[in-house]
Amino acid sequence: MAALVIAEHDNHVLKGATLNTIAAATQCSSEVDVLVAGSGVDAVAQLVSQIPGVRKVIQIDVPYLADQLAEPLAAQILSIAKNYTHLLAPATANGKNVMPRVAAKLDVAQFSDITKVVSEDTFERPIYAGNAIATVQSSDPIKVITVRTTGFDPVALTGGSADIEKMTAQADGGKSSFVGRELNQSDRPELTSARIIVSGGRGLGSSEKYQELIAPLADKLGAALGASRAAVDAGYVPNDYQVGQTGKIVAPDLYIAVGISGAIQHLAGMKDSKVIVAINKDPDAPIFSVADYGLVADLFTAVPELTKAIS
Amino acid sequence: MAVKRVVDYNVKVRVKSDHSGVDIANVKMSMNPFDEIAIEEAVRLKEAGIASEIVAVSAGPAQCQETLRTALAIGADKAILVETDVELQPLAVAKILKALCEKEQAQIVLLGKQAIDDDSNQTGQMLASLMDIPQGTFASKVVVADGKVSVTREVDGGLETVQLSLPAVVTTDLRLNEPRYVTLPNIMKAKKKPLDIIKPEDLSVDITPRLKTIKVEEPPKRSAGIMVADVAALVDKLKNEAKVI
Numbered sequence: 001m002a003a004l005v006i007a008e009h010d011n012h013v014l015k016g017a018t019l020n021t022i023a024a025a026t027q028c029s030s031e032v033d034v035l036v037a038g039s040g041v042d043a044v045a046q047l048v049s050q051i052p053g054v055r056k057v058i059q060i061d062v063p064y065l066a067d068q069l070a071e072p073l074a075a076q077i078l079s080i081a082k083n084y085t086h087l088l089a090p091a092t093a094n095g096k097n098v099m100p101r102v103a104a105k106l107d108v109a110q111f112s113d114i115t116k117v118v119s120e121d122t123f124e125r126p127i128y129a130g131n132a133i134a135t136v137q138s139s140d141p142i143k144v145i146t147v148r149t150t151g152f153d154p155v156a157l158t159g160g161s162a163d164i165e166k167m168t169a170q171a172d173g174g175k176s177s178f179v180g181r182e183l184n185q186s187d188r189p190e191l192t193s194a195r196i197i198v199s200g201g202r203g204l205g206s207s208e209k210y211q212e213l214i215a216p217l218a219d220k221l222g223a224a225l226g227a228s229r230a231a232v233d234a235g236y237v238p239n240d241y242q243v244g245q246t247g248k249i250v251a252p253d254l255y256i257a258v259g260i261s262g263a264i265q266h267l268a269g270m271k272d273s274k275v276i277v278a279i280n281k282d283p284d285a286p287i288f289s290v291a292d293y294g295l296v297a298d299l300f301t302a303v304p305e306l307t308k309a310i311s
Numbered sequence: 312m313a314v315k316r317v318v319d320y321n322v323k324v325r326v327k328s329d330h331s332g333v334d335i336a337n338v339k340m341s342m343n344p345f346d347e348i349a350i351e352e353a354v355r356l357k358e359a360g361i362a363s364e365i366v367a368v369s370a371g372p373a374q375c376q377e378t379l380r381t382a383l384a385i386g387a388d389k390a391i392l393v394e395t396d397v398e399l400q401p402l403a404v405a406k407i408l409k410a411l412c413e414k415e416q417a418q419i420v421l422l423g424k425q426a427i428d429d430d431s432n433q434t435g436q437m438l439a440s441l442m443d444i445p446q447g448t449f450a451s452k453v454v455v456a457d458g459k460v461s462v463t464r465e466v467d468g469g470l471e472t473v474q475l476s477l478p479a480v481v482t483t484d485l486r487l488n489e490p491r492y493v494t495l496p497n498i499m500k501a502k503k504k505p506l507d508i509i510k511p512e513d514l515s516v517d518i519t520p521r522l523k524t525i526k527v528e529e530p531p532k533r534s535a536g537i538m539v540a541d542v543a544a545l546v547d548k549l550k551n552e553a554k555v556i
Binding site for chain 2: 067069070071074092093094096097098099100101102103104105107108109110111112113122126127128129130131132133134135136137138139140173174175176177178179180181182183184190192196221229232233238239240245246248253254264265271274275276277288289290291292293294295296297302305306309310
C-alpha cells in the first residue's frame with residue numbers, strides 16, 4: 001500500500017512542486033517513495049533523501065532521461081508501478097505530459113489536478129475551469145494522480161534520511177528525441193512558487209507599458225510576473241506568463257491584478273490566492289468580485305504611485 | 312483528428328441542486344476550442360500538401376453530429392461518430408480513437424490538449440501510450456518533414472522542441488493557430504460530406520467508466536472585499552491589515 005511520487009527537476013535543481021506532491025502522497029499512504037529519474041541526478045536524489053516522510057528514493061540515471069521526454073520517462077515509471085497503489089506527479093507541464101501515458105498502459109483512470117485527498121480512493125478536483133468541484137472515486141488497483149500544487153502545503157526539505165536505491169534504466173524506444181529549449185531567463189521568482197505575483201492585462205495597452213509599469217512594481221516586491229490571456233494573445237509578454245484555466249494555476253500570498261478585467265478562465269487560475277488586489281478603471285470589472293482590495297483608478301498613474309509608495 | 316462537444320466557453324455552468332453534476336440542459340454547446348485549433352492545423356497540413364485526407368472523429372451522443380459537421384465545414388474530408396450515451400472518460404475515448412486510428416491508418420493524430428468541461432488533459436497522451444507511438448503535447452508549432460514531425464511545446468518557463476517519428480499524436484495549445492471562420496458555402500458543402508455513425512461495440516472496445524462521480528459542488532466563495540479610495544489606503548491595508556508586504 002505504498003505511494004510513488006515522480007520528482008520534478010532539471011537534473012540539478014529539485015522543483016518545489018515536488019514538495020506539494022509529496023504532501024498529497026502522504027495523505028494517500030504512510031509509505032512514500034520518490035522516483036528521481038534523469039541524467040546526473042545524484043545531487044537531486046541526495047536532496048530528496050532528506051525530505052521527512054520519504055521512505056526510499058529510487059534513482060534512475062541515464063543520459064536519455066536528461067530531457068524528461070514522456071516516452072522513456074513513462075517506461076521507467078511503469079517498470080516499478082506494480083509495487084505501488086498510488087502514483088503521483090505534480091500537475092505541471094511535465095506531470096501532465098507523462099502521467100496519462102502511464103495510466104493508459106496500466107489500464108487505469110487518471111485523476112487530474114486533484115486539490116484534496118478525501119480518502120485513499122476518493123479525491124476532489126476542479127472541473128469547468130474551477131466553477132465546480134467534483135468528488136471522484138475509482139476502484140482501479142492503481143491510482144494515477146496529478147496534483148494541483150496550490151491545494152497542498154509543501155513538506156519540509158530537511159529532517160529525513162531515506163535510503164537511495166539506484167536502479168537500471170529501461171531501454172529508450174527511440175521514437176522521440178529532444179531538439180532544443182528556449183526558456184525565458186529571469187532572475188525573478190518562478191510564477192507557480194512565488195509568494196507575490198504582479199499580473200498585467202490588456203488594460204496596459206502595450207508590451208512597453210507592461211515593462212515600464214508592471215516590472216518595476218514586481219521588482220520592488222520581489223514578485224513574479226504574470227499576465228492574463230488577453231495580454232499574452234496581444235503579444236505583451238511570452239506565453240508562459242499566462243495565469244488561468246489553461247495557463248498556470250497560482251495561489252500566492254499576494255496577487256496584484258493590474259488592468260485585468262477578470263474573465264472566468266483567468267479567475268480559475270488565481271482565485272485561491274490568499275490576498276487579491278485589483279486595480280482597474282472599470283468599476284464593474286468582474287475581477288473586483290474576487291478582490292480583497294479593489295482600487296478603481298487609472299493604472300497608468302496608480303501603478304507608478306504604488307511602486308513609489310512601497311519602500 | 313478528434314473533436315469533443317462541450318458546453319460553450321462563454322457559458323457559466325451551474326451545479327445541480329442535487330449535486331449530481333452540472334446543469335447542461337438548454338445551454339449552448341460548441342466544439343471544444345482546443346479541438347477547433349486541432350482541425351485548423353489539420354486543414355493547414357492538407358493545404359500544404361502534407362496530409363492527404365482528414366478524418367474527423369467524435370464520440371458521444373447523437374448531437375455530436377453537429378460538432379462533426381462543423382469540423383467538415385472547416386475542412387475535414389469525412390467524419391465518424393462513435394455514438395453512445397454512456398459517459399465517456401478519457402481512457403475510453405483513447406481506446407475508441409486507437410481502434411479508429413488503426414482502421415484509418417492515421418499518420419498524425421491531432422487533438423486539443425484538454426476539454427474545457429472536465430479539464431482532464433489526458434486523452435492524447437493515453438492514445439499515444441496505447442498505440443506505443445510518441446507524443447507532442449501542448450503544441451505551439453508543428454512542422455512535418457522527412458517522415459518526422461517536430462513539435463514545439465509550451466512548457467513551464469518557455470518552449471521546447473521535440474522530434475517524433477510517425478505515426479505520432481499531437482495535442483494543441485492555444486497559440487498554435489487561429490482557426491478560420493466557417494463560411495456559409497463551406498457549411499453547405501459539409502452537409503454533403505460523408506459522416507458515418509458506428510457504435511463502440513463495432514470497435515470491440517471497453518468503454519465502461521472507471522471514475523465514479525460521488526458529488527459535484529460549488530467552489531467555496533471568496534468573501535466580498537472592500538474598495539479602497541487611493542494608493543495610500545491600499546498600501547496601508549496591505550501593510551497593516553493583510554500584512555503581506
